[in-house]
Amino acid sequence: MKKKLSLYAFLLNLSLLVLLPYSKATQADKLQDLILSKSSQKPPVTLSWAEEDALKTHSSAYVASQEGQKEADKIVALPGQPYGVNFDQYSGYVTVDPEAGRALFYYFVESSYNPSTKPLVLWLNGGPGCSSLGYGAFEELGPFRINSDGKTLYRNKYAWNVVANVLFLESPAGVGFSYSNTISDYEHSGDKSTAKDAYVFLINWLERFPEYKTRDFYITGESYAGHYVPQLAYTILVNNKFSQQNINLKGIAIGNAWIDDVTSLKGIYDYIWTHALSSDQTHELIEKYCDFTSENVSAICANATRTAFEENGNIDPYNIYAPLCQDSSLKNGSTGSVSNDFDPCSDYYGEAYLNRPEVQLALHAKPTNWTHCSDIINWNDSPASILPVIKYLIDSDIGLWIYSGDTDSVVPVTSSRYSINTLKLPIQVPWRPWYSGNEVGGYVVKYNGVTFVTVRGAGHLVPSWQPSRTLTLIFSFLHGSLPPTSPWKGFCGTWKPIGITPLSNWEVE
Structure with missing residues (x-):
């Protein structure tokens, strides 16, 4: 029997049809596919699954010997990397299920x-089914960006490894270079299995890199990682109670995160109207005839929501003020520096680079037809809301930040605010601007258990569009302090210059 789509699924289909003018699977596409696959049945979210699994399986959780693996995973050099790389790089595979391969x-x-003094940060991209290597590592917060020739790299002076040791994971199996020898695994992907596999990955990775076992650990991510990150954090906390594998989790940060279906969807329509992308008349119809919790879609609501996005025109929904990619061909020139003028054609450079045989060899990857987002994964479970998990994390007293680039219409700032407001948390520090360098970097409000931060002028991929401001944000998050209250004033003292690059070459007195 064909599943009936609920209203939020139908409307989300319309809201995410505004795509970039080329045929590529993106994080927005994968999120659309997921919501459309949901039926009108929205079972309540329960928090028992991880605890039950931990009680049943923690004594037999797969942990393999990792002897010699760290040395084998060390990257000698990435093809085309610039001169003067002053940090170690590693890549490879961690088996999470030997029977399934x-x-x-x-x-x-x-x-x-000083890597020995820095925390460990895990980064996860969303989708579901999109790569943390292609997006996070090579377009957002990693140490390198890919030049327009698709062959060479240049340094990202605002890379997060300035302030942390950073781990990028392609998850689940079937994404990027991650794989399974059991094809049916791709048909049974979902939130629960992704969290379990990521946990098994971590405990084995820490065996491979034992110097990080006691290091402060943080999980970060964006988009559908609004599910991945809280669920992995929950899995870690539960297993810490019942197993001998203790991961020193200190906090999580999720950006432009899909948290709750109903509030996120309402936030999309309110955002496009308040940012002059749809008309007053259309928005009035949506307000009057669309109930985002109902199961039935009226004809008036359906027409109004369709019209709302037709009125947007041909723009990039990831960043409504950004230019579109006009020429996807590789060029002979090189960019050579990271600025706020992020190249909208970067996806093409990344796909060309990561499919080069010499690059896959240097990364110790299996020969793969690499893509940013996987088309072979079938998603089976995704709760309508992740708010119950967030409530658990708040009660667990770990740091919890939600940040939002304010020019994204795919998972906009209004969606994040509506989701947080559902929690009805007391305010500890009222809304105020924060600074990066001499400019307002965004705005911040601290609730009891959650810190919400906006990043001014950033799209869906926040570190891509505002790298300097995002580095200020992540530095603050890792130090457990709110971002600076005034130009060049830090939260632990005064910014002291040790070079010419803002923040990435600055330290706190």
Whole structure:
């Protein structure tokens, strides 16, 4: 029997049809596919699954010997990397299920400054089914960006490995270079299995890199990682109670995160109207005839929501003020520096680079037809809301930040605010601007258990569009302090210049 789509699924289909003018699977596409696959039945979210699994299986959780693997995973040099790389890089596979032959691919960069004193940060991209290597590592917060020739790299002076040791994971199996020898695994992907595999990955990776076992650990991510990150954090906390594998989890940060279906969807329509992308008349019809919790879609609501996005025109929904990619061909020139003028054609450079045989060899990856987002994964479970998990994490007293680039219409700032407001948390520090360098970087409000931060002028891929501001944000998050209250004033003292690059070459007195 064909499943009936609920209203939020139908409307989300319309809301995410505004795509970039080329045929590529993106994080927005994968999120659309997921919501459309949901039926009108929205079972309540329960938090028992991880605890039950931990009680049943923690004594037999798969942990393999990792002897010699760290040395084998060390990258000598990436093809085309610039001169003067001053940090170690590693990449390879960690088996999470030997019977199924399921293995997850990682890329790890140690900090370029005193790595032994820095925390460990895990980054996850969303989708579901999109790569943390292609997006996070090579377009957002990693140490390198890919030049327009698709062959060479240049340094990202605002890379997060300035302030942390950063681990990128392609998850679940079937994404990027991660794989399974059991094809049916791709048909049974979902939130629960992804969290379990990521947990098994971590405990085995820490066996491979034992110096990080006691290090402060943080999980970060964006988009559908609004599910991945809280669920993995929950899995870690539960297993810490029942197993001998203790992961020193200190906090999580999720950006432009899909948290709750109903509030996120309402936030999309309110955002496009308040940002002059749809008309007053259309928005009035949506307000009057669309109930985002109902199961039935009226004809008036359906027409109004369709019209709302037709009125947007041909724009990039990831960043409504950004230029579109006009020429996807590779060029002979090179960019050579990271600025706020992010190249909208970067996806093409990344796909060309990561499919080069010499690059896959250097990464210790299996020969793969690599893509940013996987088309072979069938998603089976996704709760309508992740708010119950977030409530659990708040009660667990770990750091919890939600940040939002304010020019994204795919998972906009209004969606994040509506989701947080559902929690009805007391405010500890009222809304105020924060600074990166001499400019307002965004706005912040601290609730009891959640810190919400906006990043001014950033799209869906926040570190891509505002790298300097995002580095200020992540530095603050890792130090457990709110971002600076005034130009060049830090939360632990005064910014002290040790070079010419804002923040990435600055330290706190």
